[in-house]
Amino acid sequence: MEHITLLIGIVIITALVFDFTNGFHDTANAMATTISTGALRPKTAVAMSAVLNLVGAFLSVEVAKTISGGIVDESGIQPEVIFAGLVGAIVWNLLTWLVGLPSSSSHALYGGLIGATLFSAGSSAVHVDVVMMKVLIPAVAAPLVAGLAAMAATRLTYRLTEKRDERDTAKGYRAGQIASAALVSLAHGTNDAQKTMGVMTLALITGGVLDPDAGPPFWVITSAGVAIALGTYLGGWRIIRTMGKGLTDIQPPQGFSAQTGAATVILASSHLGFGLSTTQVCSGAIMGSGLGRKGGVVRWSTATRMFIAWGLTLPAAGLVAGAAALLAGQGDWGVTAVAVLALAAGFAIWKKSRRQPVDHTNVNTPDIPAQRTSGSEGLQDEPAGVVTAAVQAVSPPPAGPAAAQVSGQATDRSEPAGTSEPADKPADKPADKPANKPADKAAAV
Template identity: 60%
Template sequence: MELVTPIVVLVIALALFFDFTNGFHDTANAMATPIATGAIKPKTAVMLAAVLNLVGAFLSTEVAKTISGGIIKEGGDGGVQIMPAMIFAGLMGAVIWNMLTWLLGLPSSSSHALFGGLIGAAIVGAGFGVIDYGVLLSKVLLPALVAPVIAGGTAFLATKLAYAVTKRQSGVASPKRGGFRYGQIFSSSLVALAHGTNDAQKTMGIITLTLIASGLQTAGTGPHFWVVASCALAIALGTYTGGWRIIRTMGSGLTDVKPAQGFAAETSTAAAILASSHLGFALSTTQVASGSVIGSGLGRKGAEVRWGTAGKIAVGWLFTLPAAGAMGAAAAALAHLGTGGLVTVTVLGVCSLLVIWVLSRREMVGSNNAISDVDVSGAAVNIPTKKERRKTARNKAKQEKKR
């Protein structure tokens, strides 16, 4: 058993900071719709999300095992083929990309930033053969493509059903439909709980991978309790302290989402994430939630997709993994030079984060630099108002008369 080295301490500290950024980058999305519809007050919503993320992190460790013992191949001695310095470099790339996209308000996935940074650094440090591409494909890439589609389809059907069962024979909406506003408190809470079961575990997996690479833990074992507890606390603190920057932009997109839609979308999101966590699939909560929002919007009568906006969201998702991978690879190339290179990576990384923080304090919080990723997805679905629908009907009638 080897002694704890400074690089191990650095990796653990940076991993927990990434977990913290994950909290305020992603988790406020869980409470977006109940805040927009007035079902729950913002401060109460963020506190509830933080507590449920804390609880969710303790419920499963399957995703953590995928990270610590799946994506990176084991060596001949039973350990992993990547050193702590490379893990540190990959984390630095992921953290910088995560903070940069948060500053610019770009739709992105914290999860894919982490995977990209780790893979880029691992390839530089140990070659292309170090990645288990079968695990990467089956537990990361395919779920990333399939889960949002399944969640969107489920949300579409659930929204159709919700509107059908709460509609009077005369075609007037039933007063019972207002009950979905309070049902959203439960469904949003379920999303926050699910987020903890999936996203917090990714950091647990990184720390466990570092301990195995350092000889401080046996290969093939899951995260220690102190790792689970520290990661749970980090993501919960991030959710509570940083969520306000995103919560303040709730009027931009999700305010158009009605309670029945929100309930259907959130329930679909939670179901997809919880099932994936059980199977060890490392999902992007943002992608799944966004797919559900779009699906629920299409399930509501009169909705149409703004394909241009949807395309920009998709490009943002696709760009995250390779961009973070490039950053992780660049950091790993410097770290590979030795202690001097590692110090350079640390200094450059800290300076970059300070610059991003200063810019975030100087700029006004708005749709250009701090917008909920799920809000952006909501903007991809256009649901005309009654006035707009009447205007469209009149225009069609005029066109028919001309013919």
């Protein structure tokens, strides 16, 4: 094996950085509902997910082969092109993490590689048929399949337990949520960790270190698995909070059905070599679970924003990567400039995130601004980030203490300042008037 050059080393390190961002960006896919329902404590949940992502990285290499020898022509590109593609994917991941948007890390990577290749080597270096069959078609089909599977599983689950008291089944379903979340984490490792393996292998092939069509070496598999596990343990708390609000009000039976359906689709796609988006699959499964529960409501306004973000991911990451590729193609100074700009962008995004930090201590707290959500009664205020409360709700919404609390909050919002002690005022007024009136009469006399 030939000596790894400095440029290839930079590409490999950048690929591991992307893998790290992929880990904390996609933690919500497996653990958002589990954390929000209280089935697991936040740090315990992300620790379990990190371990299973690491294990999943060793189970298959089919997706890695798709990326290293399928999407682009490795003979027509140079390592700096792969570097530019990774920069585009990382920047998009960090931007969407900053705003708590559950976009696709997978499509950010695909868009980055395709954009950098188009700008540097032309359209002939992109295998359009592979992109269509193993990226674009699964991107459309997988969320639909996962959604239909979760909807059917949710309806079956509620039918089987319709005569049982909800409190009797809640504990079992919470345990099922933990098991299904573990399965999603394992499936995530078999799919997303391999994408970084494929990029690292592609860099080694373009640099002449590995033969064409070679599979990822063991050290590549290990390092990619460790990087995504560390990112998962860090926890993408902003995106967990967003998915915690969710596309629907998820109860434990729905969470179990959605996660099981999503894990099945992801594992099947990994076996077939389809590099689909786990974010899109899990989101589709959540929407399906919302449609599967009688009286369940899907927040289509939130879903629409996510659909728009998914559509922008490929071109946005591609444009950033294309610009980086043009600059990196100028020589060593261009590669250095791209690296410096990427570090500056990452630091600026991190500094901005510190103004309103979100971590395991406040991921479930409703202290972020309310959203305007379209419901059956029109636009109404929806408290942000409270799946913990929503999990305990049934449809139609209960008219008990929860409704009274909401009514009380509405009264508080409409009450003008300075009226926090209304009981004192009636007492004060009668006390003042009798005392003053006799004095006024005496003065008149």
